[in-house]
Each structure stands twice: as C-alpha cells, then as structure tokens.
Amino acid sequence: MEKRQDIVVGLIFSGIGLGAAWMATEYRGASGNYPMALGLILTLLGAAVVIKVIRSARNEPRPLVDAPAQMIIATVVAAVYVAAVVPLGFYTASFLVMLAMPLALGFRRIVYALVVAAVFIMLVYLVFSVLLDKPLPREAILSLLTAGG
Amino acid sequence: MDFYVNAFTQVMAFGPLTAMLGATLLGVFIGALPGLNPVMAIALLLPLTYSMDPLVALAMVAGIYNGSMYGGAIPAILLRIPGTPASIATTFDGFPMADRGEASKALKIACWSSAIGGIASAIALMTMGPILARLTLFFGPAEYFWIAIFGMASVGVMVGSDPIKGIMAAVLGLLIGTMGIDNLSGQARFTFGQTWLLGGLDLIVVLVGLYALPPVLQLAEKRDLMGLSAAQLKLADAPFAKGELRGLFPTWLRASGIGVGILPGAGGNIAAFLSYNAVKNASDDPDSFGKGNPQGVLLVPAILILMCVGVYVINGRMVDLWVMLGAGLTGYFLEKVNVPLAPIILGMILGPMAEQSIRRALLISRGDPTELFTRPLSAVLAVLTLLIVIWPLIRVLRRRRSTDIPPTT
Numbered sequence: 001m002e003k004r005q006d007i008v009v010g011l012i013f014s015g016i017g018l019g020a021a022w023m024a025t026e027y028r029g030a031s032g033n034y035p036m037a038l039g040l041i042l043t044l045l046g047a048a049v050v051i052k053v054i055r056s057a058r059n060e061p062r063p064l065v066d067a068p069a070q071m072i073i074a075t076v077v078a079a080v081y082v083a084a085v086v087p088l089g090f091y092t093a094s095f096l097v098m099l100a101m102p103l104a105l106g107f108r109r110i111v112y113a114l115v116v117a118a119v120f121i122m123l124v125y126l127v128f129s130v131l132l133d134k135p136l137p138r139e140a141i142l143s144l145l146t147a148g149g
Numbered sequence: 150m151d152f153y154v155n156a157f158t159q160v161m162a163f164g165p166l167t168a169m170l171g172a173t174l175l176g177v178f179i180g181a182l183p184g185l186n187p188v189m190a191i192a193l194l195l196p197l198t199y200s201m202d203p204l205v206a207l208a209m210v211a212g213i214y215n216g217s218m219y220g221g222a223i224p225a226i227l228l229r230i231p232g233t234p235a236s237i238a239t240t241f242d243g244f245p246m247a248d249r250g251e252a253s254k255a256l257k258i259a260c261w262s263s264a265i266g267g268i269a270s271a272i273a274l275m276t277m278g279p280i281l282a283r284l285t286l287f288f289g290p291a292e293y294f295w296i297a298i299f300g301m302a303s304v305g306v307m308v309g310s311d312p313i314k315g316i317m318a319a320v321l322g323l324l325i326g327t328m329g330i331d332n333l334s335g336q337a338r339f340t341f342g343q344t345w346l347l348g349g350l351d352l353i354v355v356l357v358g359l360y361a362l363p364p365v366l367q368l369a370e371k372r373d374l375m376g377l378s379a380a381q382l383k384l385a386d387a388p389f390a391k392g393e394l395r396g397l398f399p400t401w402l403r404a405s406g407i408g409v410g411i412l413p414g415a416g417g418n419i420a421a422f423l424s425y426n427a428v429k430n431a432s433d434d435p436d437s438f439g440k441g442n443p444q445g446v447l448l449v450p451a452i453l454i455l456m457c458v459g460v461y462v463i464n465g466r467m468v469d470l471w472v473m474l475g476a477g478l479t480g481y482f483l484e485k486v487n488v489p490l491a492p493i494i495l496g497m498i499l500g501p502m503a504e505q506s507i508r509r510a511l512l513i514s515r516g517d518p519t520e521l522f523t524r525p526l527s528a529v530l531a532v533l534t535l536l537i538v539i540w541p542l543i544r545v546l547r548r549r550r551s552t553d554i555p556p557t558t
Contacts, residue, residue, distance in 0.1 A: 067371075
C-alpha cells in the first residue's frame with residue numbers, strides 16, 4: 001500500500017541522514033559541518049514525508065514490482081553477467097548474456113536470438129575495440145588458446 | 150562590424166565548412182555512444198588538429214563539440230541512457246515520445262533545439278561576452294552557493310509529484326556528492342575504508358545506472374516475447390504538423406535566454422535542467438511532462454551490455470559496474486515510490502560547487518554566516534530560492550481555500 005511504502009521510504013531516508021550526520025561528527029573541522037548539516041536536513045525531510053503520509057487519508061495500492069519473477073530473473077542474470085565479465089572476458093560474457101537473458105525470460109526463438117547476439121556483439125566490438133581502441137576485460141578463451149598453442 | 154563580416158566570410162569558406170560538417174557527424178556518433186562525452190570527443194580529435202590551419206582546426210573542434218552535444222540526445226531519446234549529463238533533461242520527454250512511436254519527431258526536435266541553442270549561445274558569446282565577464286565579477290562564492298541551491302531547489306520542487314520527496318532526493322544527491330576526499334582539507338568522507346571511494350562516486354556511472362537500468366528491468370517485466378518490434382524502432386519521416394514548429398519558438402527563446410544567462414562555471418548541465426523547469430512551469434499542462442514505458446525482450450541484454458561497456462571505459466574499473474547495478478536497483482524502487490531521480494543527479498553535480506562556495510564564503514567572512522544573505526545579489530538569490538521552495542505550499546493553500554469557500558454569485 002502507498003501509505004506503508006512512503007513511511008518506509010521516509011524512515012530509510014531519515015536513517016541515511018542520521019547515519020551520515022553521525023559519521024560526520026568524526027570528520028575534523030569544517031569538512032564535517034557540511035555533510036552533518038545535510039544529514040540532519042535529510043533526517044528532517046524523511047520525517048516530514050512520514051508525517052505527511054500519516055496525516056493523509058489517501059492509501060491506494062501501488063505495486064512495487066509489476067512482475068516479481070521476471071524482475072528477479074533479470075536482476076540475477078544482470079548480476080551474474082557483471083560477475084562473469086572478468087573471468088570470461090567482456091565479449092564472451094556479453095554473448096552469453098545476449099542468449100541467457102531472453103531464454104531466462106521465456107523467449108524460445110533460439111536461432112533468432114543467436115543471430116541478433118552475434119550481430120550485436122560484432123557491432124560493439126567494431127565500435128569499442130576496433131574504432132575507439134578501448135581496453136576491455138580480456139577474453140578467457142583467447143588465453144586458453146594461446147596457452148594451448 | 151567589419152570584423153564580424155570578415156570573420157563570417159572566412160568561416161564560410163570551403164575548408165572550414167567541410168571540416169565543421171565532417172566533425173559534426175563524427176561528434177554526433179561519439180556523443181551517441183554511452184560513456185563518451187563531448188570533452189572526450191574533442192580530446193580524441195585534438196591530435197589531428199595540430200598540423201591544420203588554425204581556422205579549420207577551430208571549425209572542427211566547434212563541430213565535434215556541437216555534434217556530440219546533440220549526439221547525447223540520441224540514446225537519451227531511444228534508450229533513456231543520457232549520453233551526457235546535459236541530456237538527462239532530454240530523457241524526461243524524449244524517451245516517452247519514442248515510446249509513443251514518435252522517436253523521429255523527438256530526435257528532430259532535439260536536433261533543431263540543439264542547433265538553435267548553439268547559434269544563440271554563439272551570438273551571445275560574441276556580443277555579450279564582455280558584459281557578462283564584467284557581470285561575473287559581482288559573483289562571489291556566496292552567490293555561487295545560492296545559484297547551486299536555487300538550481301537544486303527548483304528541480305527538486307518541479308520534477309515529480311511531491312516537492313518534499315524532490316528536495317529529499319536533491320539532499321541525498323548532495324550527500325553522495327560529498328563522498329571521497331574533501332578538496333579543502335584532505336579529509337576522506339564516507340569512504341568506508343574503501344580506496345576506490347576516495348575519488349567519490351563517478352557521476353556518469355551513477356547516472357547510467359539510475360536512468361538506464363529501471364527501463365531495462367521494466368522491459369524484462371513486460372517481456373515482449375515477439376522480439377524487436379519494427380514499428381517501435383522505426384525512424385520513419387515524421388513531418389511536423391502545421392504550426393507545431395512555430396509553437397516551439399517561445400520554448401527555444403526562453404531556454405536560450407536561460408542558457409546564456411547562466412553563470413560561467415555553473416555549466417550547461419544546470420542550464421539544461423533550469424530551462425526544462427522554466428518551460429515545464431510555463432506549460433498549460435505541466436503533468437504531461439515526463440512519462441513513459443518500453444518493450445522488446447531482446448533489447449534487455451543489449452541495453453545492459455551498452456551500459457556496461459559505456460561505464461567500464463570511463464575508468465576501466467569493474468567496481469563501477471557494481472555501483473551502476475546498485476544505483477539502477479535503487480533508482481528502480483525510488484521511481485516506484487515517486488521519488489524523482491533527476492534531483493539526485495543534480496545534487497551530485499552541484500554538491501561539490503555548493504560546498505566549496507559556502508566554505509570559501511565563510512573563510513572570506515571569517516566564519517560570519519550573515520555574509521551569505523547581506524550582499525545584494527546573494528540576498529536576491531536567497532529570496533528567489535525561498536520563493537521556489539514555498540511556492541508549491543502557497544499553491545496548495547490557495548487551492549484548499551478556493552475549495553473551502555463556496556463561490557459567491
């Protein structure tokens with residue numbers, strides 16, 4: 001419900017503000033005053049949100065997540081992808097996530113996904129690695145091939 | 150006047166014009182790539198210009214700068230990934246327009262606006278530069294502080310439905326802006342013992358996470374299993390309706406005025422936000438500003454990869470990708486509970502300027518805080534800031550009073 005969510009939001013912001021103000025007490029001189037003031041203002045604003053919500057009569061349903069299963073799947077796959085970028089290499093991990101994410105979300109046209117993945121990764125490679133020459137995490141498969149050769 | 154005519158004929162020669170055109174196209178391309186900004190575009194081009202005629206070289210630099218400033222609007226409109234901090238304001242309406250199938254029109258408006266804004270600023274620089282330079286002498290640290298607070302207060306109050314949440318978001322942004330080593334004293338703040346936090350959180354990393362991840366997650370939630378919808382991405386020619394272009398002129402005029410009037414050092418990012426606010430405020434239907442939803446399951450990993458590559462190339466650090474994911478998840482939930490994201494970013498941009506200005510002002514006045522209110526310009530800016538904050542309150546009270554008192558006939 002909207003009311004309960006806003007109370008939690010207000011309390012979280014107040015908590016962050018109080019925590020920041022408390023941490024700022026340890027900073028010497030003027031370097032602590034500014035974050036402390038900000039922390040206290042944030043605490044007050046969080047409290048103001050809570051008070052306003054409590055006084056308001058409005059309480060409509062407001063879902064935090066529309067489709068929890070898909071949202072969690074997408075978040076987990078994204079996190080696994082980021083974790084895999086260094087061990088596997090950027091392009092390998094990216095190619096795999098281009099296949100894994102749609103499949104995990106229920107997409108079943110595998111050949112279509114494969115073609116899109118290959119074309120897209122090729123484009124990213126051409127722009128970032130060939131044209132702009134940006135260093136990206138090295139491909140594990142290349143290391144294996146050089147070690148094997 | 151002779152000087153202007155002479156300069157105009159030289160610039161309009163074949164060499165500089167071709168250089169400008171080529172560099173503008175290159176700039177649009179670079180600006181459109183997430184993680185690459187106009188400054189980076191100029192840095193890439195600079196080594197090429199050393200051997201050139203100065204006029205051609207300057208034309209190229211100007212072209213690439215303006216091209217990449219516009220280029221930033223392309224991912225902002227199509228993917229809600231602002232290519233540059235200045236194009237965050239473009240995401241507010243550009244992305245919902247693209248979602249309604251008006252991507253072509255949004256890109257055209259951005260292009261026209263970019264060109265008109267660019268021309269207006271060039272004319273202003275040529276004609277008003279010396280006057281503005283003299284004017285800035287009146288701006289001390291106290292005035293810079295108030296400009297920063299004014300920018301934030303106006304965005305906090307105007308963006309979103311609840312002014313308290315907007316200001317709360319701005320203060321959170323200010324607090325995030327204090328992370329890292331304090332420039333004036335060398336004190337490490339909110340670093341939790343992590344060396345990678347000594348430089349603070351990178352603005353672009355947080356920006357990409359906050360803005361681009363929530364639509365990606367929403368796309369995944371909708372999981373349009375039919376694949377890419379051609380109609381959604383079609384950039385078919387969308388002619389302007391009769392009078393539509395004319396209707397944009399007042400907006401361009403007002404926004405150009407604000408852009409020119411903004412202080413040196415305050416920068417284009419504040420100008421972009423303030424212009425957005427001014428125009429939204431003047432609109433008959435302010436609630437129509439900033440709404441949207443996307444589709445297409447294969448876009449989910451594609452945008453994610455673009456975000457990651459864009460963020461990774463900034464500092465070459467893996468930790469930035471985690472920060473981006475964290476910021477994105479936070480942004481996803483904050484949007485759901487109606488806490489606007491733009492004030493957080495503006496707080497991060499303006500936070501360091503606000504803090505350094507107020508501390509400098511207090512150093513100059515030997516700790517006397519009245520310095521912040523007693524100088525004529527700072528007093529005016531302080532009053533304006535106060536008005537911006539209490540204006541929504543007055544509006545609510547007036548609305549309440551008008552509903553309480555029955556109309557007398």
